[in-house]
Amino acid sequence: MPELPEVEIFVRELAPDLAGRTVTAARVFWPRTVAAPTDEEFSARLAGLRFDRFDRRGKYMLLGLSDGSTLIVHLRMTGKLRVLPGDAQPDKHTHVVLDLDDGRSVHYTDPRKFGRIWLVDDPAQVVDKLGPEPLGEAFSPADLAARLAGRSAAIKALLLDQRIVAGVGNIYADESLFRAGIHPARPGSSLTSAEVERLHEAVRAVLAKGIEQRGSTLGDSVLQNYLPPSGRPGRAQEGHQVFRRTGMPCPVCGTPIARIVVAQRSTHFCPVCQGGEWAIGSGE
DNA sequence: ATAAGGCCCTGACCGC
DNA sequence: TGCGGTCAGGGCCTTA
Numbered sequence: 001m002p003e004l005p006e007v008e009i010f011v012r013e014l015a016p017d018l019a020g021r022t023v024t025a026a027r028v029f030w031p032r033t034v035a036a037p038t039d040e041e042f043s044a045r046l047a048g049l050r051f052d053r054f055d056r057r058g059k060y061m062l063l064g065l066s067d068g069s070t071l072i073v074h075l076r077m078t079g080k081l082r083v084l085p086g087d088a089q090p091d092k093h094t095h096v097v098l099d100l101d102d103g104r105s106v107h108y109t110d111p112r113k114f115g116r117i118w119l120v121d122d123p124a125q126v127v128d129k130l131g132p133e134p135l136g137e138a139f140s141p142a143d144l145a146a147r148l149a150g151r152s153a154a155i156k157a158l159l160l161d162q163r164i165v166a167g168v169g170n171i172y173a174d175e176s177l178f179r180a181g182i183h184p185a186r187p188g189s190s191l192t193s194a195e196v197e198r199l200h201e202a203v204r205a206v207l208a209k210g211i212e213q214r215g216s217t218l219g220d221s222v223l224q225n226y227l228p229p230s231g232r233p234g235r236a237q238e239g240h241q242v243f244r245r246t247g248m249p250c251p252v253c254g255t256p257i258a259r260i261v262v263a264q265r266s267t268h269f270c271p272v273c274q275g276g277e278w279a280i281g282s283g284e
Numbered sequence: 285a286t287a288a289g290g291c292c293c294t295g296a297c298c299g300c
Numbered sequence: 301t302g303c304g305g306t307c308a309g310g311g312c313c314t315t316a
Contacts, residue, residue, distance in 0.1 A: 265309070
């Protein structure tokens with residue numbers, strides 16, 4: 001699933017291909033993919049606009065256009081954006097195609113149809129609820145502690161809440177909690193300040209390494225959930241310590257990695273390294 | 285206000 | 301081989 005590192009690589013790879021290109025036509029095959037405005041208005045407004053800015057907020061791609069509006073793309077589970085030759089045929093999973101003035105086309109494909117695209121005047125209309133960028137200065141141990149205060153939900157669930165911190169998904173949540181040595185089911189408010197500091201460091205380190213390794217490509221055929229526009233798979237999955245490693249030895253202590261469900265998400269952790277002795281109300 | 289559960293979707297996988 | 305059932309999963313919506 002594309003999370004912050006994967007989306008970052010997407011934007012970086014798309015930028016040189018799209019910069020200065022003008023959209024000549026927009027074709028929508030699955031209207032629900034376009035969250036706003038209506039698909040007719042989407043196509044009508046997009047024609048004639050030129051890409052000139054490229055940014056990311058959390059897991060959202062922000063593609064700026066020449067009239068000041070922004071094309072926002074969220075890939076969710078299985079969305080992909082590729083720049084293809086103009087004669088490339090849309091396949092059964094292609095939901096939106098943007099034709100460009102250089103004869104090529106941007107294809108949005110998404111087998112799960114969970115991804116969404118917006119065309120808005122102000123990106124805040126879509127991303128204003130997001131918490132701080134984890135790699136930015138606004139994200140500090142104090143900020144994280146404040147957002148966790150009084151929260152009884154599992155820390156794993158809170159890490160997945162985009163209002164706490166933007167861009168962390170299932171993979172990097174598990175990896176961050178492992179790096180910080182924190183059990184994923186711990187109530188958010190039960191973390192000590194030392195643990196919050198470790199978690200803050202872990203989130204940043206894990207995401208930064210994910211970007212460095214160009215994201216995690218956990219392929220399974222059509223559902224290959226992440227392949228950047230260049231088609232070069234990422235390598236971050238090779239560094240995963242716990243994610244989808246159920247039963248395999250913990251890289252630190254050798255204990256088999258366990259899998260539980262937290263917040264309806266599969267969750268992987270080391271029962272020993274991640275606080276085997278924790279219990280609600282036990283202190284320490 | 286927070287927490288928990290359902291929903292959207294469909295390929296993959298399992299059992300028969 | 302084919303069919304039915306189940307699962308995964310981010311974000312949004314509803315319910316308590």
